Amino acid sequence: MSKNLLDGGQVIVDYLVREKVPYVFGLCGHGNISFIDALYERSADIKTISVHHETVAGFMADVYYRVRGKPTATFTSCGPGSTNLPIALANSYLDSVPFLAVTGNIPTNQFNRGAFQELYRQYQADFPSTVRACCKRVFQPTRGDMVPLAIRQAWKTMVTGRPGPVVLDVPFDIFKEAAAEETPKPEEWNANISCRAGADPEGVTKALDMLMAAERPVILVGQGVKYGGAAADLLRFAERLRIPVAWSASGTGAIDSHHPLALGLVARNGPYQSNHGARTADVLLALGVRFDDRTSSSWLPGYSFTIPPTNLIHVDIDPDEIARNYPVALGLMADVRTFLRQLLAELDTRRNVSDVAASHGKWLATLDGYRKEWNAFIAPGFVDDSTPIHPQRAAHEINKALPEDAILVSDIGVHHNWLLEFCTPRRPDSLIGSMGFGPMGFGVAGVMGAHYAAPDRPCVSVCGDGAFFMHASVLGTAVEYNLPVVWVVWNNYAYASIRGLQRGYLGGRELATDFRHPDSGAPYNPDFAAMARSAGIEGVNVDRAGDLADAVRTAVKARKPYLINANIGADKNPGGSGVWELPGLGQSQPAFGGRYQP
Ligand SMILES: Cc1ncc(C[n+]2csc(CCOP(=O)(O)OP(=O)(O)O)c2C)c(N)n1
Ligand SMILES: [Mg+2]
Numbered sequence: 383m384s385k386n387l388l389d390g391g392q393v394i395v396d397y398l399v400r401e402k403v404p405y406v407f408g409l410c411g412h413g414n415i416s417f418i419d420a421l422y423e424r425s426a427d428i429k430t431i432s433v434h435h436e437t438v439a440g441f442m443a444d445v446y447y448r449v450r451g452k453p454t455a456t457f458t459s460c461g462p463g464s465t466n467l468p469i470a471l472a473n474s475y476l477d478s479v480p481f482l483a484v485t486g487n488i489p490t491n492q493f494n495r496g497a498f499q500e501l502y503r504q505y506q507a508d509f510p511s512t513v514r515a516c517c518k519r520v521f522q523p524t525r526g527d528m529v530p531l532a533i534r535q536a537w538k539t540m541v542t543g544r545p546g547p548v549v550l551d552v553p554f555d556i557f558k559e560a561a562a563e564e565t566p567k568p569e570e571w572n573a574n575i576s577c578r579a580g581a582d583p584e585g586v587t588k589a590l591d592m593l594m595a596a597e598r599p600v601i602l603v604g605q606g607v608k609y610g611g612a613a614a615d616l617l618r619f620a621e622r623l624r625i626p627v628a629w630s631a632s633g634t635g636a637i638d639s640h641h642p643l644a645l646g647l648v649a650r651n652g653p654y655q656s657n658h659g660a661r662t663a664d665v666l667l668a669l670g671v672r673f674d675d676r677t678s679s680s681w682l683p684g685y686s687f688t689i690p691p692t693n694l695i696h697v698d699i700d701p702d703e704i705a706r707n708y709p710v711a712l713g714l715m716a717d718v719r720t721f722l723r724q725l726l727a728e729l730d731t732r733r734n735v736s737d738v739a740a741s742h743g744k745w746l747a748t749l750d751g752y753r754k755e756w757n758a759f760i761a762p763g764f765v766d767d768s769t770p771i772h773p774q775r776a777a778h779e780i781n782k783a784l785p786e787d788a789i790l791v792s793d794i795g796v797h798h799n800w801l802l803e804f805c806t807p808r809r810p811d812s813l814i815g816s817m818g819f820g821p822m823g824f825g826v827a828g829v830m831g832a833h834y835a836a837p838d839r840p841c842v843s844v845c846g847d848g849a850f851f852m853h854a855s856v857l858g859t860a861v862e863y864n865l866p867v868v869w870v871v872w873n874n875y876a877y878a879s880i881r882g883l884q885r886g887y888l889g890g891r892e893l894a895t896d897f898r899h900p901d902s903g904a905p906y907n908p909d910f911a912a913m914a915r916s917a918g919i920e921g922v923n924v925d926r927a928g929d930l931a932d933a934v935r936t937a938v939k940a941r942k943p944y945l946i947n948a949n950i951g952a953d954k955n956p957g958g959s960g961v962w963e964l965p966g967l968g969q970s971q972p973a974f975g976g977r978y979q980p
Contacts (some may be wrong), residue, residue: 388565389559390557390559393565397534405431406922409433412460417486432859435827437470437823441823441831442827443730444828447835456484460487477632480540481547484552494854499964507522518547519540525556526560527561534908541579560574565959580723593695596663598665607670607719608633612719619725619729625742627645630817631817632669650958652686654755654959655750658752666694669722674707688739695712698716776927778804780930790812796952796956804956814832823864826843840938868943910947911944918947921945923948924949933948
């Protein structure tokens, strides 16, 4: 190699440094030691965080972006190392979160020979096929001089349009092969690209006409508003016309849930005022939202939505999501922040804004009436004092103990549904969860990514006992890097969300969904608090509802890794005013209210 040339690994690392990526998360293997070597050279510019499971690296990179709005990268070895990653890629892909996965592969001159860890039976070095459904794009340079092109294109694909994770799959020899004298400059290739496309101007006028003529308008926001940085413009627009704002689970926090116009979660477990408001709305403005089954009560009309007769205005950066599940009165492809600014500008040209805003008073009062009915219905759960702790009370105690700037990263399971229903987030990143792919472990690991993204803010994971045990290796990582994160293990001695389905849909035929001691049949789990202590982490048990908030406060104040093992009941489900259908098994019934039939 000529001494003036950077090799493939150096080009990738140099490019990451130019993109100001502060961290890479990953795990070693023979397939990526040359990449790690390139990271070694640049240790002063970019920090390498080594974890104990590749999936953990992916979840950390994911949540880092959700908090910071900037992508990072992962590194994994060839074969099994990288094949531990697709779950994290898919999670990010479905929730439109970018990160760059640098995966190692076998040497190019061994392609097709069945070398150690080569996926070769269908096609040579075929990791790209493994992840094709799980990421936005795969690049596989097979010569050193292909690396500069691959890295700049990979980064651009990742961050433009609808963002998503991209895989850069690099054969072993290419990391060390001569690549280029210079690394591509981000400012020439993607830093100056804007995808903040506005909507067709006629569409903006029409949308505003429809909203201003509506008697019962509702705005529904998804994560496009959060990650698109549109929360401030959303608020401005909603306040000017006094339109209530509901959210999908992924849109949680896009508006401060204490705001008078904040209506609530639309979902099977959403409160009455938001589901009933959304399903009786005459015009629904949906911003950066996908209308998945859990938001839409499995698309059964009259529970979450009734479209039509509700007129839907659907705005999204990805036209594939528009009219996927509901017919649209108006579909507009646009960046939601730009669209909201267009709406605000158009609003400035209208004379009757305050009259229209005032006319919504009646609608807001009606919704307030629904809210009061709902609040009376849920009131007993907040004061329930039983042990194991009532899950609604648990969510409430955790919520009230967290400082306003805390970042709560939920895992997947019934605890997530309780949190979504009973937490009151104030900021777009107050309550982070995975809604598209929903892999267990997301919150267990993701909370460490949250800490790297916001080192001064309290970062707390509420995670199921099932998921925590699956990814307990995080304890070691938290110690090795001294991460002051808190795990609240929602210990209900079961894969409770799934056991709940067996109880609700299968007549209680329970199998393979709870954890029991073989001799006594009593609920069993490892002692998670002791497990934490064995790792060198503070670990405490909480059995009583009244102790939970204090335990969380103490853990947050400790500013060191901490685990709270909370004994929480699983016999109740987080009921709402929507439903969920498991085709062939039936559909749940709303816990409050019925089906709306216009
Ligand atoms: C990796 C993975 N495996 C399986 C599932 C299916 N699943 C969804 S929730 C759940 C139960 C989770 O149990 P736990 O972590 O204890 O949470 P809980 O529902 O009890 O709150 C399972 C198995 C999944 N989402 N992800
Ligand atoms: Mg559980």
